[in-house]
Amino acid sequence: xxxxxxxxxxxxxxxxxxxxxxxxxxxxxxxxxxxxxxxxxxxxxxxxxxxxxxxxxxxxxxxxxxxxxxxxxxxxxxxxxxxxxxxxxxxxxxxxxxxxxxxxxxxxxxxxxxxxxxxxxxxxxxxxxxxxxxxxxxxxxxxxxxxxxxxxxxxxxxxxxxxxxxxxxxxxxxxxxxxxxxxxxxxxxxxxxxxxxxxxxxxxxxxxxxxxxxxxxxxxxxxxxxxxxxxxxxxxxxxxxxxxxxxxxxxxxxxxxxx
Numbered sequence: 267x268x269x270x271x272x273x274x275x276x277x278x279x280x281x282x283x284x285x286x287x288x289x290x291x292x293x294x295x296x297x298x299x300x301x302x303x304x305x306x307x308x309x310x311x312x313x314x315x316x317x318x319x320x321x322x323x324x325x326x327x328x329x330x331x332x333x334x335x336x337x338x339x340x341x342x343x344x345x346x347x348x349x350x351x352x353x354x355x356x357x358x359x360x361x362x363x364x365x366x367x368x369x370x371x372x373x374x375x376x377x378x379x380x381x382x383x384x385x386x387x388x389x390x391x392x393x394x395x396x397x398x399x400x401x402x403x404x405x406x407x408x409x410x411x412x413x414x415x416x417x418x419x420x421x422x423x424x425x426x427x428x429x430x431x432x433x434x435x436x437x438x439x440x441x442x443x444x445x446x447x448x449x450x451x452x453x454x455x456x457x458x459x460x461x462x463x464x465x466x467x468x469x470x471x472x473x474x475x476x477x478x479x480x481x482x483x484x485x486x487x488x489x490x491x492x493x494x495x496x497x498x499x500x501x502x503x504x505x506x507x508x509x510x511x512x513x514x515x516x517x518x519x520x521x522x523x524x525x
Contacts, residue, residue: 270519271421271460271487273335273362273391274512275301277502278313279320287494289330291509299335299362301491302327305343306501307368313500321350324361328354335362335391339369341377348385355387364391365406367425367465372409379413391421391460391489396428400447407455417457423489424448425462437475440468440505445483458486464505470496473505477515481522490515 274297275288285302292300302323306315316323327334328351338344344363351361363382365375382390392410394403411417426441433442443466452459461480467473477488493499493506507515 268486271458272297273299273301273460273489274492276303276493276499277491277506278303278306278315278500279323280500282323284494285323285326288492289327289332291494292332293330299333299360300327301336302334303336305337305339307339307366318346321346324351325354328359331356333360333362335364337366338363338378340374341381344378344381348388352385352387360387360389362389362391364393364423367393367396370395375406375409376413379410379415383414383416389419389421390415391423393423393425398427398444400451403451404454407457420457422452422455422457422459423462424459426466437472438468439466439472439476441466443476445480449483452484460487460489461485462489464491464502467505469504470507470511473507474515474518477519478522481519
């Protein structure tokens with residue numbers, strides 16, 4: 267079995283001090299990509315990321331020998347991330363940008379992919395939309411690939427769906443899942459499929475539950491939110507694990523995959 271792809275780090279970058287801790291912890295664990303999110307879509311006005319003021323953090327991550335990863339909302343964000351990170355990457359380093367669940371404008375998706383495709387060190391990840399529509403999700407991937415993004419640098423990510431009125435959700439998950447659908451999209455696209463236990467779980471307890479549930483399926487890795495002090499995180503405080511909890515989760519996932 268191939269080694270799972272792990273993307274780990276804070277929900278959003280808040281400060282140099284916070285990210286320095288994240289970079290140190292991520293380096294200890296040799297994660298594939300460290301979250302360095304500069305933009306955070308919000309339902310209501312609140313902290314929505316450092317934006318360009320945090321661009322230097324991408325270079326700092328790269329200089330630490332890490333592969334930075336972040337959600338991009340606009341094509342211009344791709345240019346900013348590439349300018350900040352690429353000059354500082356190691357010889358085999360990578361930059362990962364992703365199209366988030368709320369970014370459902372196909373014109374923007376297309377242009378993000380076109381700019382990402384320009385440099386072989388840049389990877390692109392696509393999250394599914396917040397509502398149930400397998401055809402729509404497949405359509406996003408079509409836009410990305412038709413824009414010239416090489417499939418060997420494209421990842422899928424399953425983050426579940428926003429519960430609708432009448433949906434059964436006795437455990438209070440943040441998002442509901444249909445793992446079989448995710449596996450169909452993986453098979454039909456031929457692209458690796460990661461799972462997001464943070465946005466499906468919504469609480470630390472449910473992050474563990476979702477991750478363990480996903481172990482029964484052929485996911486290629488996961489993206490997970492971690493914070494050295496989750497109680498004081500600016501965003502998604504309830505679902506961010508500590509780094510020791512992350513170690514515990516990885517150990518449980520390894521055991522589950524062997525079972």
